[in-house]
Amino acid sequence: MARFLRAIRFDVSDTHVFPRAAEPDESAIPGGFLYMPRPGFDAGSLAKKERQAFVSGFFGLPSFGFSTLVSVGEASEQDIETCVLNLTRFLVEHFGAPSRDAAEGLARDEIGYARALADDTPLNTLLAVKREVDAEGAIREQFHIVNPPGDKPHALVWDVVEDQE
Template identity: 45%
Template structure:
């Protein structure tokens, strides 16, 4: 069985507007829900509420992404993602030591990996809600409909030019192959 992990993806520049900080394109990602434990959703700013409702956490930048894509990973890439997340947990979240952080990072990566039980290039979205004393996560997958008249593929891309909008290109096949 192939090893798969979620990578951040940006189909448009909206993450750079709606989140306090957007994840870099192609980062390994986890849900990041642990950052909201004990938080009062009513006191979050508008952008923080958007992160709470729908953000995946990019491991390297600690920025947010609305969607992730199921991508193939090697065992070495998975191990590096665990190590990097552990470093971030110590540096940004106050984990007491690397041993504790590594155990937490391993758990987060394992959960993220469990979300990728789908074909490569499947997009995954997240919805978080506060329910009682806890946080509930629901996930949805996004697939393109295939008809007999149109060949199968991951996406049908349509180029749209808008003035004063930075142009951004996404090469989903390179991402899926594990290259940035």
């Protein structure tokens, strides 16, 4: 089995902070391609939930939702090929890819990038991403390992509550 990224959800916060939350345990990729420069799009002008997805979201497949954290898990080659097909479809139907072949090429690159992140990382390792736009307008992406706390914290820093709207 190959290693691959899986969306993980410890609480309901992803359902509140992203435009759409990834499903727990679905395959995930970094998703930085969503913010690449193109006509009519400026990552620096994103706001609210879209901004949160840019700053800290992994892209779930096939939900096309976002997850704050991913876990390194296992996936069969068939699972990975299904990710390529789902991402290719997304790129054609929602992202304006000029052709299916072009979309599949980008999909394979993105899936390969996710595999490379997972390959040398121990199973069940939690990863987070941080993206920003630098002074030249380039998007910078950093990944870091999230270490679970050794002891239970003495107080909550924040709490997430359901909005009554």
